[in-house]
Amino acid sequence: MRTHYCGELNETNINELVNLCGWVHSHRNLSKILFLNMRDWSGIVQITFLKKDKKLFQQAKKLKNEFCIKISGIVKKRNLKNENKLIKTGSIEIIAKKLTIINVSEPIPIDNHTTNSEDIFLKYRYLALRKSELFKKLKIRSQTVLLIHKFMQSNKFIQIETPILTKVTPEGARNYLIPSRIHKKKFYALSQSPQLFKQLLMISGIDKYYQITKCFRDEDLRSDRQPEFSQVDIEAAFVNEEKIQKIVENLISFIWLKIKNVTFNKIKKISFKKAMKNYGTDKPDLRNPMKLFDLKDILKEIKYIDVIKKNAQSTEKIRIAAICIPNGIVLKENKIKTLKKESEKKYGCYELITILVNEKNSLVNYDLNNSLNINKQIISKIIKKVNAKPKDLIIIFIGVTKIVNNVLNRFKTKIGKKLNLINPEIFYPIWITDFPMFKKEKNGKFCCLHHPFTQPKCSNIEQMKSEPDKIISKSYDLVINGYEIAGGSVRNHNFEVQKIIFNLIGMSEKEQLKKFGFFLEAFKYGTPIHAGIALGLDRIIMLLTNSSSIRDTIAFPKTTSAICPMTDSPNYISKILKKEICS
């Protein structure tokens, strides 16, 4: 059938008779000579048809873009002036001797020379995948998966598959539900994570487990979220958080070294609390040089209390923080105003002050359309605090802590991109640790920030009960360039602690038994200390391929409304099917 791939031919093949299979990438008919760019998954090579071979030439004239063809021909070196430096095989060409049209093609609904709209790209995904940019990303995905298996197996982890069809648990992300035909009115859930199974494997004495598996979550989507996604799931017995973190660091370093030829230094760790203080987010992009500075001390004499009283609820904490934009003078006043308006509209941020620093390191200009009375002394204190240099712009927010954090983080991300402060070539990983165990919901109830199987740092059961919102958990996230790449924790191995956590999140004894009875029972039979983590494979590929959407890393992804435009799923089912399930 085929002797070579198009893109792999070179001058060592000169004068060889080769057989190639692939698609017509483009064609150029010059009446007495006809050129074809022929493509397969390896690349492109030029095929040349000469008029003196009359029959063959007539046949070649019929060729159109995307016809599937087979070519036999002789590899020839091109004249120097005819070389094409834009393609890898540009110094040679194939003089066609035989052409077989395997299949004709209608004009394809994808433009090979420009970006297509996402709906067309998804509807005709099989054609979109013919584009080399998309195919290359899948290739990197394949290579990465191999590296992960190699690394994990050489570190003595064994791969075990856990069920996709599992038990429905209303906690956490919504489940995709599968009706059971045999058991009327009962449902399976598609696994949103192998969490419980991998912990049970630890109880089984499987010392080191890993798996690359699909997970399913029925939640609204984003550019970095798909309803089904792949997770590198890891768990080990008799280890602490340092051990798991070390394994992940080595794994990530291995992947980045092999795929990107990038070496990581030792990955720093910061606590959740510190991350919120310094960056306003638990997913900081550390390529961005801007940080948050607390100004509460400096501005404590200022009458901001009125502002707070007016807008905040009595229980909400207030934060005054600033970012300093290097050379922020280049930002047009309009830009700042737009950002401010956006923030007010979206997040209801209460007060914003901008200060521009002049050559003498003092204030040039600030807008104060508020009642705050900031004098020159205070301004110079602020300038010192945020390390502002001449021509820098300082932006100060006053408001509810959560919103101030949110807005300033978005501000610095947006401005960082606009002023090219973020180097897209760099990868900056960081561990975020010590997340709070619980967060208080609007209805006053506690829920777990991570998941209820995470071990609290506090071992004092009485303290846990009295001040649950102050408990820190043994959890850790790996963040690279602002993306949460992995999340894990040391798990509870103590039956009593596990039950207290369930109690604290308002789960009755009865519910506990009904939902997690099998799991709690297992705890009675000598549960080892264990810890683990899960890495988002799709997001890792997204970073490795510099993609802006997770869809680019998946062969057949879904749209943001969880639809597959190609197969038209989800779809309605027939009455007969319905009857089989429901009756």
Add this chain to the structure above:
RNA sequence: GGUGCGGUAGUUCAGAUGGUUAGAAUACCGGCCUGUCACGCCGGGGGUCACGGGUUCGAAACCCGUCCGCACCGCCA
């Protein structure tokens, strides 16, 4: 559930403030061309302006609703 942007030829897009027959590029069809390489030149066909309603003498444009795509908020233990 909410906010914003968008939906015009097979494809990618342009169509100020409503006004003759809705344009360009590319793809497609026909012709010319021996070194092109996203070949070039000449000619041609191709539109339910997402869908439904409304305002108007007149709507691709304005208004309302629906559907779809993208980004974001809520959500994602």
